[in-house]
Amino acid sequence: MPFPFTLPTTSAFSFSSFFNSDSHPSLPLSASTYRGVLRNNLKKHKRLPAHEQASNVGNILLSLNNYIPYLLAVDAGLGNHRVAGEELDVLLKSTPILEWRLTLSGNAIPGREATRLKIKSLEYEIYFVLSTLAYTHTLLSRVSLHPLSSSATASPTHEQRTLAITTATKHLLSSASIHDYLSTRSDQVPTDPPCTDITKSTFRALSSLAMAEATLLAVLKDDPYPAAVAQDRNKNDKEWMIKAPEVPKVRAHLFARLCLAAAEHAANAHSLLSSHSGKGRIDSDLLKYVDDLRRMGRGKACRFFGIDAELGGQTGAGLAWLQAGMHALGLAVKEDGKKGLSLGRFKKEWADKREDRKVEKGADWGADAGKSEEGRVLEMLEKKWNKMNDTINTQSIPPFGPLMSSMPSGREIHSMKPFIPPVLEASVLENMRAPPDRADDYGDASSDEDSEKQEPVGAFPGTKDDYSSSRSYY
Numbered sequence: 001m002p003f004p005f006t007l008p009t010t011s012a013f014s015f016s017s018f019f020n021s022d023s024h025p026s027l028p029l030s031a032s033t034y035r036g037v038l039r040n041n042l043k044k045h046k047r048l049p050a051h052e053q054a055s056n057v058g059n060i061l062l063s064l065n066n067y068i069p070y071l072l073a074v075d076a077g078l079g080n081h082r083v084a085g086e087e088l089d090v091l092l093k094s095t096p097i098l099e100w101r102l103t104l105s106g107n108a109i110p111g112r113e114a115t116r117l118k119i120k121s122l123e124y125e126i127y128f129v130l131s132t133l134a135y136t137h138t139l140l141s142r143v144s145l146h147p148l149s150s151s152a153t154a155s156p157t158h159e160q161r162t163l164a165i166t167t168a169t170k171h172l173l174s175s176a177s178i179h180d181y182l183s184t185r186s187d188q189v190p191t192d193p194p195c196t197d198i199t200k201s202t203f204r205a206l207s208s209l210a211m212a213e214a215t216l217l218a219v220l221k222d223d224p225y226p227a228a229v230a231q232d233r234n235k236n237d238k239e240w241m242i243k244a245p246e247v248p249k250v251r252a253h254l255f256a257r258l259c260l261a262a263a264e265h266a267a268n269a270h271s272l273l274s275s276h277s278g279k280g281r282i283d284s285d286l287l288k289y290v291d292d293l294r295r296m297g298r299g300k301a302c303r304f305f306g307i308d309a310e311l312g313g314q315t316g317a318g319l320a321w322l323q324a325g326m327h328a329l330g331l332a333v334k335e336d337g338k339k340g341l342s343l344g345r346f347k348k349e350w351a352d353k354r355e356d357r358k359v360e361k362g363a364d365w366g367a368d369a370g371k372s373e374e375g376r377v378l379e380m381l382e383k384k385w386n387k388m389n390d391t392i393n394t395q396s397i398p399p400f401g402p403l404m405s406s407m408p409s410g411r412e413i414h415s416m417k418p419f420i421p422p423v424l425e426a427s428v429l430e431n432m433r434a435p436p437d438r439a440d441d442y443g444d445a446s447s448d449e450d451s452e453k454q455e456p457v458g459a460f461p462g463t464k465d466d467y468s469s470s471r472s473y474y
Contacts (some may be wrong), residue, residue, distance in 0.1 A: 001366040002142055002172060002213045005135040007060065008128065008197075009042045011099035013114060014443030016436075018096040019074060027095075031074055032442040034067040042132075055145070057139045064133045069424045071129060075122055084426040093413040095120050100128045103135075103448065104197045104283055117195050127182060127198040134178040138210065139173075139409040141168035142366070145217075149365065149373075151231065165221045171212050174436050175208035179203045181419035196280040205272035205290075211414065212265035212293055216318070216370075218413045219255045219262075219300070225377045252311065254411070256304035261410025263297030266290055293370035299328040299374050301407065303381070315385055316395030320438060322382045324400035333373050 013030035013035060041063045045056050076083050077090025099116040119125065134236040147156055156164065183203035187195070193199050220226065270290040273282045306321030389395055 001145070001218070001293070002138050002168075003209070003369075004142065004365075004367060005138055006103040007042055007045055007132060007135055007139075008041050008103045009046055009101045009116075010128070011097065012036070012039060012443050013096070013098050014440045015074065016440035017443050018092065018094050019078075020091045020093055021077060021089055022091070023087065024077075024429060025431040026437075027070070027073060027077070027088070027090070029069070029436040029438070029440045030432060031070040032440050034063075034070050036442045038063040038067045038129075038409045054139075054143045057136060057143060061133075061136050061140065064129065064136060065101070065422065068129060068133065069422045070121075071126060072421050073424050073429075075126060077121070083423055084429055084431050086426065088429075096122060096125075098125050102195055102197050103284060104202065105280060115462075119194060123189055123200055124193065124198060126226075129184070130178055130182055131198065131203075134175040134182075134206065134210075137171040137175040138213075141171035141213075144168040144171070145161070148227075148363070155230065157358050161227065165187050169217045169414075172210045172214040172217065173416065176207045176214065177419040179207035179210065180416060181421075183207060193369060196282060197457055199276075200281070201272045201275055205269040207416075208265045208269040209293070211289060211299065211416065212262040212269065214414050215258055215262040215265065215412070216293075216297060218302070220256050221379070222251065223255065223371045225381070226373055228285070229373070229376045230378055248378050252304045252308040256301040256308070257408060257411035258413055259301035259304065259410075260407060261295045261412050263301065264410050266294035266297055270294060289361050289367060289369050292371050296369050296371050296374050299325040299371070299378070300324075301402070302328055303374070303378055305403070305407070306381070310385060313393075315389045315393060316394070316397045319382065319385050319389065319397045320400045320403055322385070323397075324404050325378050326375070327400065328404070329371050329375055329378075331371075331378075384469050 012142075013032065015031045017034070019028045021027045031063075033230035039058075042088070043057055044317060046061055048056055056365045073083050073088060074090055078092060079089070098119050101116045101118065102114050105114065126156075139317030148161060148164055182198075183200050186198075186200040186203065203375055270287065273290060275288055276282050281400075302321050304319040306325065309321060310318035
């Protein structure tokens with residue numbers, strides 16, 4: 001958690017070949033320049049090893065922030081809108097043709113990378129660029145949260161943990177507001193978009209998904225149990241004496257309602273993403289993640305209801321809530337009288353170890369939306385409370401079905417701030433009144449950015465030249 005989005009790549013494009021500005025002649029060249037930098041950085045990011053991509057996300061964010069004001073300035077000039085108090089005059093010479101590689105739509109052929117999609121509208125260019133900005137904010141939130149799950153170093157202090165979660169929350173709220181802005185902006189286009197990645201329903205779903213993740217982070221900031229579980233299995237941690245975590249009764253009930261609100265956001269996102277079918281269906285990994293996040297939110301809510309009951313002396317009801325949490329996560333509930341390891345528990349332990357390896361490698365960790373970690377917390381509390389219930393105050397454990405049906409509605413904690421698109425400063429616009437100082441040749445690059453990296457089928461790596469047409473024996 002959050003979802004590990006794949007950043008899209010794009011083709012080369014020259015604004016001067018399709019747009020002209022009499023008022024600001026250098027604007028098309030400047031837009032091409034910053035777009036070229038973004039394109040090259042996206043290519044570089046794609047080719048980096050998975051464990052090195054996290055440190056490069058900041059460069060992607062800088063490239064996007066530099067390019068977006070110029071892109072929006074060209075769009076404003078086409079609509080005769082003022083920018084920074086100045087009138088922009090931009091004329092369309094011919095229909096622009098751009099290419100973006102899809103990352104959310106499911107591949108028609110499993111295992112093969114999807115081809116790039118040709119778009120013939122600057123509006124869709126804005127959709128792809130701002131969507132990439134939202135994905136980048138989500139990836140930056142993952143970068144902030146990774147130290148909390150990693151056991152490569154000592155466990156972070158409370159202050160470090162709070163700072164990491166606060167930073168990640170800001171990025172997720174930024175992602176949510178960008179997707180919400182795109183959802184509203186898409187109402188202005190009468191035609192249907194050419195792909196599922198940039199439809200209104202997808203924007204709304206991703207905004208709900210980011211809000212769900214941000215809401216769960218608000219709970220994680222003051223939830224001591226995941227930190228205690230992670231610290232217990234961290235071999236590099238030297239703090240052996242760990243104080244038993246305590247959650248005040250009132251906050252436990254509040255946290256439960258926040259988790260239910262996150263589950264509702266995730267359910268809304270899953271419903272919107274599942275509405276696409278056939279050729280435009282959403283990638284199965286994203287759909288599974290959203291459903292797992294919904295389950296995790298409900299499972300975590302059950303845990304806090306259990307904590308609230310246990311603090312009130314109702315240990316039996318607390319254990320029933322823990323069983324309800326395991327059921328909500330889709331994990332096997334241990335039956336009374338059974339000893340040893342069941343197949344479901346064996347599969348869970350194997351999945352936990354696999355997730356730990358992903359965390360250490362820094363690639364695709366959290367793809368289960370935190371279900372594995374929440375299952376560990378539930379097991380820890382169940383073991384502790386069962387021991388107490390068997391030795392101190394024996395109480396019967398009621399069935400958890402009626403408890404789940406009595407859960408209240410969720411409660412929101414975050415308010416989404418509107419996304420304000422960046423604009424060029426007046427001094428920058430003034431400088432672009434001068435004619436361009438060089439030719440705009442950014443559209444001369446190959447239409448396929450990965451062609452130089454593709455090897456012939458069956459060829460030994462590095463021997464591409466031996467298979468070229470000039471050396472063919474046939």
